[in-house]
Amino acid sequence: MADLGLLPKFFALRLKRFNTPWVGILFSTLIAIGVSYMSYTDIVASANFLYGLGMLLEFSAFLWLRWKSPQMNRPYRVPLKLPALIVMCLVPSAFLVFIMAIASKMVYLVSGLMTVGGIGWFFLMKLCKSKGLLRFKSNLEDQ
Template sequence: MLGMADLGLLPRFLAVRSAWFCTSWLAIIVSMAFTLGFSFMSFEDIVAAANFTYALSMLLEFAAFLWLRRKKPLLKRPFRVPASMPWLAAMCTVPSAFIVLVMLIGSWRMYAVSAGMTSLGAVLYFLSKALKAKKWEGQNLVGSRCPSICVSSSSDISLPPISPSLYSI
């Protein structure tokens, strides 16, 4: 989360660092909250929700592929699928049907988690766009940066020698 906040993909307040340990303490707390929330689910539900979300992204990719081919056929791209629009639609229909079939056999927890995460992503996306439009970067929310000891190079670090007896069985 720290790296994404530094790149501007997440709000800047997630890049707040502790002056003592030089860790992004707020990002750690947010990450811990998500992990704690998922810990109440079974492993199968977590995997099913992840697969459902991935399936949604695949459907969006197919839709974007068809939309771009129809609306912007001359757009420069790394490669072009040599087929007409009806063949492309048929090509995307088969995997889309399997994806929808797999999505239909899920549990209510899978739907709830996927809907919640997708909704949260959409809200954060539009919130991020609104804040960027207002030129709000939250610079005043960023705490102290790392002291020099946190970002020292590896040549400055001297580790105690490891005794070979530690490796003996």
């Protein structure tokens, strides 16, 4: 992600011997160690909860684009009108919401912290880019 300019450049620092991004690996390892104190069931449930949030976001983006930009060129197009698309997205959304509703308190806590942390990280990186506090790779460096 640092190579794409989404994270600061230091996440892409690589060891010369193996060409591995050691800062990114260290960061991922610290997250894995933190999560390892949870039960396996809570880890899986948290991953599913976050995946479900992502799917709901994708469904809403899909419906929003169809409503606001129905004539936009796309690689492929679902051949249904908006009301049918809403019904099509409601069925899996109902299952996702049900699974989320029966989650444990630990899953809500972890998923909530990760969601808020992710949103906070996004705005922090945006601030760091605009103020020049951290260096990010730009597309111009590829040329």
